[in-house]
Amino acid sequence: MSLSDVTMSPAGGAAAARSSALLSVRGVKTYYGNIIALKGVDLDVHEGEIVTLIGANGAGKSTLMMTIFGNPRAREGTITYAGRDITRLPTHEIARLNMAQSPEGRRIFPRMTVFENLQMGAAVNGFAHFDEDLERVCKMFPRLKERLQQRGGTLSGGEQQMLAIARALMSRPRLLLLDEPSLGLAPLIVRQIFSVIRELNEKDGMTIFLVEQNAYHALKLAHRAYVMVTGTITMSGTGRELLENPQVQAAYLEGGRH
Amino acid sequence: MEVFAQQLINGLTLGSIYGLIAIGYTMVFGIIGMVNFAHGDVFMLSAFIALIFFLILTTWLGISSVALALLLVLVIGMLLTSLWGWAIERVAYRPLRGSFRLAPLISAIGVSIFLSNFVQVAQGARNKPIPPMVRDVVVLFERDGYAVALSYKQIIIMVTTAALLAAFWYVVQKTPLGRAQRACEQDRKMAALLGIDVDKTISMTFVMGAALAAVAGTMYLLYYGVVSFNDGFVPGVKAFTAAVLGGIGSLPGAVLGGLIIGLIETLWSAYFSIEYKDVAAFSILAIVLIFMPSGILGRPEVEKV
Numbered sequence: 108m109s110l111s112d113v114t115m116s117p118a119g120g121a122a123a124a125r126s127s128a129l130l131s132v133r134g135v136k137t138y139y140g141n142i143i144a145l146k147g148v149d150l151d152v153h154e155g156e157i158v159t160l161i162g163a164n165g166a167g168k169s170t171l172m173m174t175i176f177g178n179p180r181a182r183e184g185t186i187t188y189a190g191r192d193i194t195r196l197p198t199h200e201i202a203r204l205n206m207a208q209s210p211e212g213r214r215i216f217p218r219m220t221v222f223e224n225l226q227m228g229a230a231v232n233g234f235a236h237f238d239e240d241l242e243r244v245c246k247m248f249p250r251l252k253e254r255l256q257q258r259g260g261t262l263s264g265g266e267q268q269m270l271a272i273a274r275a276l277m278s279r280p281r282l283l284l285l286d287e288p289s290l291g292l293a294p295l296i297v298r299q300i301f302s303v304i305r306e307l308n309e310k311d312g313m314t315i316f317l318v319e320q321n322a323y324h325a326l327k328l329a330h331r332a333y334v335m336v337t338g339t340i341t342m343s344g345t346g347r348e349l350l351e352n353p354q355v356q357a358a359y360l361e362g363g364r365h
Numbered sequence: 366m367e368v369f370a371q372q373l374i375n376g377l378t379l380g381s382i383y384g385l386i387a388i389g390y391t392m393v394f395g396i397i398g399m400v401n402f403a404h405g406d407v408f409m410l411s412a413f414i415a416l417i418f419f420l421i422l423t424t425w426l427g428i429s430s431v432a433l434a435l436l437l438v439l440v441i442g443m444l445l446t447s448l449w450g451w452a453i454e455r456v457a458y459r460p461l462r463g464s465f466r467l468a469p470l471i472s473a474i475g476v477s478i479f480l481s482n483f484v485q486v487a488q489g490a491r492n493k494p495i496p497p498m499v500r501d502v503v504v505l506f507e508r509d510g511y512a513v514a515l516s517y518k519q520i521i522i523m524v525t526t527a528a529l530l531a532a533f534w535y536v537v538q539k540t541p542l543g544r545a546q547r548a549c550e551q552d553r554k555m556a557a558l559l560g561i562d563v564d565k566t567i568s569m570t571f572v573m574g575a576a577l578a579a580v581a582g583t584m585y586l587l588y589y590g591v592v593s594f595n596d597g598f599v600p601g602v603k604a605f606t607a608a609v610l611g612g613i614g615s616l617p618g619a620v621l622g623g624l625i626i627g628l629i630e631t632l633w634s635a636y637f638s639i640e641y642k643d644v645a646a647f648s649i650l651a652i653v654l655i656f657m658p659s660g661i662l663g664r665p666e667v668e669k670v
Binding site: 275 | 561
């Protein structure tokens with residue numbers, strides 16, 4: 108398969124032609140001071156999809172995740188969510204649009220209990236169906252159930268990652284943004300987390316936008332995927348297409364060996 | 366023994382007032398990492414608000430019940446001072462958020478100077494007295510002609526402090542507002558990602574700090590019966606010291622620090638020399654900080670990531 112088969116011209120590819128993207132990023136440029144981090148990113152996430160963004164360290168993946176939430180704010184371009192331009196909305200108002208993020212570095216509140224961390228996740232929808240959702244995430248991550256009264260900062264890395272995802276789920280988001288959920292975790296836990304992601308998508312119909320360095324798992328899971336290199340989307344296609352692409356294999360899959 | 370008991374009572378009373386002010390410092394520091402140097406003057410301002418409304422209520426409106434007047438003064442004082450706290454944050458600190466670290470600090474010193482000068486111009490430079498409101502005392506015990514007394518004033522101060530601290534503690538620990546405040550304190554960026562309006566939460570922190578300063582101001586007026594425009598500085602610095610001593614950022618630490626400073630001051634004055642009471646208080650601060658750099662109840666800097 109040649110590169111051109113899977114490369115999508117900005118705003119013109121097959122996916123973008125479908126008008127009903129839940130999240131649509133168009134020509135977004137983000138700067139840190141004078142340093143450009145995103146050099147005009149185009150990307151779509153449709154309702155019911157798992158979309159993966161892969162790329163090396165420092166490519167700008169997490170910056171894109173945070174730019175979608177308005178922090179840092181895109182200096183150029185537009186971000187549309189559910190038909191609404193959210194490019195200039197303050198972060199907390201974006202968070203109230205039924206979109207949740209488990210961000211880079213997990214960002215657990217270290218001096219709050221696991222239970223309080225979960226409460227923080229549910230605050231955005233006013234604790235509607237809190238008990239039900241609490242039960243659901245406890246079933247999903249039994250480890251958290253054992254530690255509900257423990258402080259977030261005392262959890263292990265894997266448990267913190269589970270908590271970050273669980274906290275994001277507490278608001279029953281329509282779109283879930285996951286930034287490197289597998290980072291630094293044991294393979295067994297990675298598998299568990301990826302199966303949770305698949306389940307959320309298949310059973311609950313949740314739309315998921317996943318940023319990953321663990322390209323193999325992430326591409327296998329994804330309906331569609333994008334590759335980001337130094338602030339630009341260089342390739343896109345279905346997860347399978349990218350998985351089989353020799354360039355992707357060479358750069359992100361260690362030559363296909365796994 | 367009798368002297369000690371008496372000074373213990375006096376020290377706890379004074380410490381309660383310091384503790385109430387210290388909470389305002391510690392909360393603001395916790396949430397935006399800034400020392401609000403104007404907080405002492407907010408306290409002084411609230412004492413003036415209390416003074417004015419006490420006189421209005423008793424002489425103009427002719428309320429003869431001291432308890433009722435005191436309660437009304439407390440409520441009005443808390444409301445008006447909160448409004449000041451809110452306005453100060455809005456005007457002097459919020460525009461500087463995201464600016465370099467010293468900018469809000471300098472702005473706070475500016476607000477402090479503004480407030481004390483404003484009160485000096487508006488109310489005059491002389492001490493403003495009020496007629497003694499509560500005079501009764503309970504003699505706890507008496508030996509060799511020395512009576513250990515607990516005045517009603519002191520009871521009112523300690524009970525009010527304890528009650529408001531409990532209420533405040535409940536708000537911070539158990540309500541969504543308190544949870545949002547703690548979230549902003551621990552990770553503002555994440556709090557915003559979860560739909561928390563960080564600016565509003567910071568405003569509320571200033572409002573709550575100012576409300577507690579108003580309680581302290583009213584109690585100060587009740588205790589000493591006199592207030593002047595420059596009464597914000599020294600109690601403000603003492604309360605800040607209390608917050609640092611207890612561990613800045615920690616609410617129980619602020620109260621504990623306040624009580625310790627109050628006790629050191631009164632006990633030192635009783636047994637050694639009243640002129641050196643501040644030297645004693647600040648020396649203890651220095652010694653504690655050498656051995657416990659983050660204060661008595663402060664958390665160490667290290668945190669598991």
